[in-house]
Amino acid sequence: MFCPRCGAPNPEDAAYCGNCGVALVSPAPAPITLPAAAGSSDDRSPLMASVLNALFGLGYVYLGYRKVLGLPAPLFVALMVVVYFLAGILTDGLLCVILSVVFAIDGHQKASGLKGYVSAETGPGEARDTQIH
């Protein structure tokens, strides 16, 4: 293999480069940078947002929205818990499934920088909506 730092040829089983001494752990692994869970506010995962949104719209809180459908986000989530409970009784859970799918798609869109279709306001200091091109 060739040293990733200096390019010198080394035996395949070499642990260190014979030229510069850098550790040759594996044959040129591509640096994998996953968006960290505790990163900056801009790398919130769309997958995480959609999974959380399927649970009472929790993804909106995760995404930092201040208001959802005109309601403060925590109140919206609390309302959704009640709605899910009632929908579970009255519609045998059908409405819960529909709501979960709608919220999941919307959360995914919002986390991807799209507007989505559920009206939501970002918190103060967040300029999420203005950075969409």
Ligand SMILES: [Zn+2]
């Ligand atoms: Zn080297």
